[in-house]
Amino acid sequence: MADRNSNFNSALEGSLLELERLGMSRVLRTEQVKAISTLTSGEDLVAVLPTGFGKSLIFQLLVRVVECLTGKASCVLVVCPLKSIIQDQLAEATSLGLKAVALGNCRLDDISSGKYQIIYGSAEEILSKPFLSCLKKTDSPFHQQLCAIVVDECHTVETWTGQRSSKKGKTDAFRASFGELGMLRSFCKKSTPVGALTGTADPTTRETIKRALNLSQTAEVIYVSPNRLNLRFSVQKVKKEQHLKKLDWLVDLVKKEGINTPKTIVFCNTMNEIAIVVNYLMSQLGKKVFFPNYSSVKDNCLIGIYHSNSWQSSKDRVMEQFKSGGVKRVIIATTALCMGVNFPDVRFIINWGPARSILDQHQEAGRAGRDGKTAHVIVIYHGQQVGHCEQQIKDFVRAKGCFRVAAYKSLDDTIQPLEPPHDCCSFCSSICKCAG
Ligand SMILES: [Zn+2]
Numbered sequence: 001m002a003d004r005n006s007n008f009n010s011a012l013e014g015s016l017l018e019l020e021r022l023g024m025s026r027v028l029r030t031e032q033v034k035a036i037s038t039l040t041s042g043e044d045l046v047a048v049l050p051t052g053f054g055k056s057l058i059f060q061l062l063v064r065v066v067e068c069l070t071g072k073a074s075c076v077l078v079v080c081p082l083k084s085i086i087q088d089q090l091a092e093a094t095s096l097g098l099k100a101v102a103l104g105n106c107r108l109d110d111i112s113s114g115k116y117q118i119i120y121g122s123a124e125e126i127l128s129k130p131f132l133s134c135l136k137k138t139d140s141p142f143h144q145q146l147c148a149i150v151v152d153e154c155h156t157v158e159t160w161t162g163q164r165s166s167k168k169g170k171t172d173a174f175r176a177s178f179g180e181l182g183m184l185r186s187f188c189k190k191s192t193p194v195g196a197l198t199g200t201a202d203p204t205t206r207e208t209i210k211r212a213l214n215l216s217q218t219a220e221v222i223y224v225s226p227n228r229l230n231l232r233f234s235v236q237k238v239k240k241e242q243h244l245k246k247l248d249w250l251v252d253l254v255k256k257e258g259i260n261t262p263k264t265i266v267f268c269n270t271m272n273e274i275a276i277v278v279n280y281l282m283s284q285l286g287k288k289v290f291f292p293n294y295s296s297v298k299d300n301c302l303i304g305i306y307h308s309n310s311w312q313s314s315k316d317r318v319m320e321q322f323k324s325g326g327v328k329r330v331i332i333a334t335t336a337l338c339m340g341v342n343f344p345d346v347r348f349i350i351n352w353g354p355a356r357s358i359l360d361q362h363q364e365a366g367r368a369g370r371d372g373k374t375a376h377v378i379v380i381y382h383g384q385q386v387g388h389c390e391q392q393i394k395d396f397v398r399a400k401g402c403f404r405v406a407a408y409k410s411l412d413d414t415i416q417p418l419e420p421p422h423d424c425c426s427f428c429s430s431i432c433k434c435a436g
Pocket residue numbers: 401402403404405417418424425426427428429
């Protein structure tokens with residue numbers, strides 16, 4: 001055991017040195033190390049780590065560590081629920097010097113010959129007949145080298161298997177394919193571990209994940225509290241007629257700061273709401289919505305729109321302009337923007353009506369303040385917008401006490417209000433007695 005530990009530690013050290021050479025930080029959190037070590041020793045894993053924690057680094061480093069330990073090439077198969085995540089992940093892995101590929105974009109022969117270190121695919125792609133027969137060819141380098149199957153954003157298992165949400169719109173085939181992921185390991189060599197990663201999963205979801213993915217009963221569970229101390233929660237209920245007025249502070253902010261407006265995302269639940277919010281902001285801002293002011297070209301508009309029906313090219317352009325200190329400062333989006341998209345310096349998340357589920361709400365809030373600096377999550381809603389939401393959302397927005405405690409209650413009921421109270425939420429702030 002001691003031997004295994006010291007081998008693991010020096011393999012990890014070597015892999016981190018490589019990261020450092022690429023200009024990346026080589027400081028890992030204990031939970032990341034624990035996750036890598038669990039998978040390295042062939043044990044199953046459920047890791048619930050808050051957004052911004054560095055979940056992807058777990059399997060990116062895993063490949064390198066296993067390669068150091070065995071002295072042979074290795075690879076990881078990563079199941080992703082959304083194509084947009086795959087694109088981001090590919091770019092990230094490649095920037096770390098890893099040979100990564102998306103299943104749709106390569107020849108199976110190249111996978112079979114062991115050319116890649118990380119292979120990304122959707123559940124359907126991975127469960128397709130051609131890929132499965134490639135995976136089970138026991139004499140292929142790919143079969144030999146595969147060191148783990150990772151299911152990213154695995155909380156979506158609930159929507160996909162229909163275990164929690166009654167949301168329609170996912171086809172049965174889609175659900176079935178996620179359910180079938182559980183049998184994937186029977187195509188791999190013995191003791192290939194499965195790692196399930198997510199940012200948000202309450203105890204019920206964790207059990208569903210274990211069951212649906214066929215994880216061992218003794219799977220290691222790593223859990224880090226979702227409580228994001230740098231987020232300030234604010235919940236405001238308004239009359240429907242007053243709803244748009246509640247965005248006037250944002251209008252003033254953009255008028256004053258222009259191209260320096262702190263990054264803001266307004267999440268809406270429907271296309272119609274997106275249109276209403278965008279029209280209001282545009283009409284209130286007039287020429288000031290463009291940078292420079294005399295321009296009226298879409299690319300110079302400080303406001304961007306992002307939803308699942310946008311053209312991919314338009315989504316990419318909006319993201320690019322939001323990411324790199326570009327001209328987009330305020331994005332009006334549906335929850336489609338959420339997963340896997342990382343901007344460190346988003347200062348305001350506005351929920352134009354709460355998200356439909358508490359997990360979505362946390363995913364959306366999780367876009368704020370990933371740099372660790374103070375950021376605000378502001379839920380502005382009118383009564384009609386809550387009808388379609390799940391009970392946990394109703395409990396959150398109608399809380400008679402601390403909104404932080406209420407928001408996290410179903411994920412972790414030990415979370416307490418922050419001190420001093422004005423740093424916590426709009427309720428605590430209203431009863432704070434200090435001068436701050
Ligand atoms: Zn509070």
